[in-house]
Amino acid sequence: MEKSKSEHIMDKIISLCKRRGFIFPGSDIYGGLANSWDYGPLGVELKHNIKQMWWKRFVHQRDDMVGIDAALIMNPRVWEASGHLKEFSDPLVECKKCHERFRSDQLGGKSACLVCGGELTEPLQFNLMLKTFLGPAEEKANEVYFRPETAQGMFVNFKNVLDTMRPRLPFGIAQVGKAFRNEITPGNFIFRTREFEQMEIEYFIRPPVGDEWKEVFDGWKWEMTQWTADLGVNASHVHEVEIPDGERAHYSKRTIDFEYDFPFGRKELYGLAYRTDFDLKNHEEYSGQSLKYRDPDTNEEFWPHVIEPTWGVDRSVLVTLLEAYKEDTTEKGTRVYLKLPPKLAPYKAAVFPLLANKPDLVAKAREIYSALRKSFPVAWDDRGNVGKRYYAQDEIGTPWCITVDFQTLEDETVTIRDRDTGEQVRKPVAELDGYLGELIQ
Numbered sequence: 001m002e003k004s005k006s007e008h009i010m011d012k013i014i015s016l017c018k019r020r021g022f023i024f025p026g027s028d029i030y031g032g033l034a035n036s037w038d039y040g041p042l043g044v045e046l047k048h049n050i051k052q053m054w055w056k057r058f059v060h061q062r063d064d065m066v067g068i069d070a071a072l073i074m075n076p077r078v079w080e081a082s083g084h085l086k087e088f089s090d091p092l093v094e095c096k097k098c099h100e101r102f103r104s105d106q107l108g109g110k111s112a113c114l115v116c117g118g119e120l121t122e123p124l125q126f127n128l129m130l131k132t133f134l135g136p137a138e139e140k141a142n143e144v145y146f147r148p149e150t151a152q153g154m155f156v157n158f159k160n161v162l163d164t165m166r167p168r169l170p171f172g173i174a175q176v177g178k179a180f181r182n183e184i185t186p187g188n189f190i191f192r193t194r195e196f197e198q199m200e201i202e203y204f205i206r207p208p209v210g211d212e213w214k215e216v217f218d219g220w221k222w223e224m225t226q227w228t229a230d231l232g233v234n235a236s237h238v239h240e241v242e243i244p245d246g247e248r249a250h251y252s253k254r255t256i257d258f259e260y261d262f263p264f265g266r267k268e269l270y271g272l273a274y275r276t277d278f279d280l281k282n283h284e285e286y287s288g289q290s291l292k293y294r295d296p297d298t299n300e301e302f303w304p305h306v307i308e309p310t311w312g313v314d315r316s317v318l319v320t321l322l323e324a325y326k327e328d329t330t331e332k333g334t335r336v337y338l339k340l341p342p343k344l345a346p347y348k349a350a351v352f353p354l355l356a357n358k359p360d361l362v363a364k365a366r367e368i369y370s371a372l373r374k375s376f377p378v379a380w381d382d383r384g385n386v387g388k389r390y391y392a393q394d395e396i397g398t399p400w401c402i403t404v405d406f407q408t409l410e411d412e413t414v415t416i417r418d419r420d421t422g423e424q425v426r427k428p429v430a431e432l433d434g435y436l437g438e439l440i441q
Helices: 005-019 041-060 077-082 151-156 158-165 213-230 278-287 313-324 359-372 386-395 406-411 429-440
Strands: 023-025 037-039 065-067 089-094 101-103 124-127 130-133 143-146 171-180 195-205 238-242 254-262 265-276 305-312 325-330 333-338 349-353 378-380 400-404 413-418 424-428
Touching: 005 023, 005 313, 005 325, 005 333, 037 041, 041 065, 041 171, 041 195, 041 213, 041 313, 077 151, 077 278, 151 158, 151 171, 151 195, 151 278, 195 213, 195 313, 213 238, 213 254, 213 265, 213 305, 254 313, 265 278, 265 313, 278 305, 305 313, 313 325, 333 386, 349 359, 349 386, 359 378, 359 400, 359 406, 359 429, 386 400, 400 429, 406 413, 413 429, 424 429
Parallel strands: 065 171, 349 378, 349 400
Antiparallel strands: 023 037, 089 101, 089 124, 130 143, 171 195, 195 305, 238 254, 254 265, 265 305, 325 333, 400 413, 413 424
C-alpha cells in the first residue's frame, strides 16, 4: 500500500532524528527493543531545553509554585490509595488464531483481528502498572511498581512541603520525571512508549463553593495554550476535547484533552484534570497521616482540591520537531531545515572558518567560537565547503551560522547567516555576544 504524505513526513522525521543525532532506536546494535528510543547528543539538548523552558515558566517565574523530584519506585500502598491497582487498566483482546493483542477500544468497531482476520477473545482488563521486585526473592511481599505517573509523588509529599515551605493556598507542586506504563499497543515513534517523561503540576486550591474551581481550571487551560505557542506550535493544529462522564479517569470531575493533528491522526498531546480532593483524602485514609491544610488565619482544616495540568516531554519533543520540519524546493534542489524556536535549538549558532586549510582563519574562528560558547551552546564546523556546512546546520535547526573570512582578519567583522531566510549580515566580532543574546530572547 502506498504511504500517505503524512506517513512520509513521519518517515522523514525519524530518518533525520537518527541521521543527525536526535533520537536513536533503543539497544540499536542488538536489533533494538520494540518502542524503545534513546535521545542522542542533539536530542538530549532539545529535550533539556524544553524541560528548562517549562521549569522557568511554571516554577521560577511564579510565586505560588515549588518543585520536587520524587522516587520512581514508591511504597505499593501508594497505588492502592490512588486507585491504580484497581482502576488503571485497558481492555485487552487477543486473536485466537495469530495471538496478536489489541486494545479493544482502539479497534474502531471492528470485530475481527486487524492482522489475520481471526476471531477475537472477549475483552479482559489489563493493568498497565509495570511490576518488579525489591530484594532477592521474587515473591508477593516484595512486589513493587514503577510509577505510572508523577502525580502521586507530589501528593505523598504534600505534608512535607507544607511543613518545610509553609505555602499558602493557592499553590502548586511541580515535577519533571519518568513514568512507566505497560502499554498494550505502543508505537508511532516517541508518541506512545512504555517509558516516558512527564512535566506535571498539582495545583492546590480551597474547597470550592459551587463552581469557583472553574476559574482556576480556565486559568490553567489558558496557560497550556500559551505553552504550545512557546514550542512554536500552530494553534490550528491543537484542539480542546471535553472528556465526557464515563470516560474520565476515576479521580476526575472534569478533564480536557489537548489533541494535536499528528501525521498518524488526531491524538492526545496534553491533559488538564480537576481531581477534587480524591488523592489527599485517600492517602490520609491509607497512611493514617493527616493531609489536611490548616488555614493560618482561621485555623480551619480541610483537604485542598486539585487542578492538574500535565504535559508529556516526549510528545512535546515530537510536536516541536513536526512543527519545525520544513522543506524549501527551488531549481537548485530541496533544502531541509528545522525552524526551531532559538530558545529550543540545540545549538544557538555555528562558527566556520571560510577555509579549513588556512591557519589564520582557523585560529580566528576558534577564538570567536571559544568566546561565544561561554554564553551559548555553539557548534564548530570546518568540514567540506561552506554550502555543505549550511545544509548540515539547517537540518539540525541551528538559527545562525557565523563565517570567519579574510575580511574578518582586516576589520574584525564576520558574516552571520539566518537559517530561515538565508539572508546574511556583517557584524563586529565585539558585538556578537550581545547581538545573538537579543535574537535568542
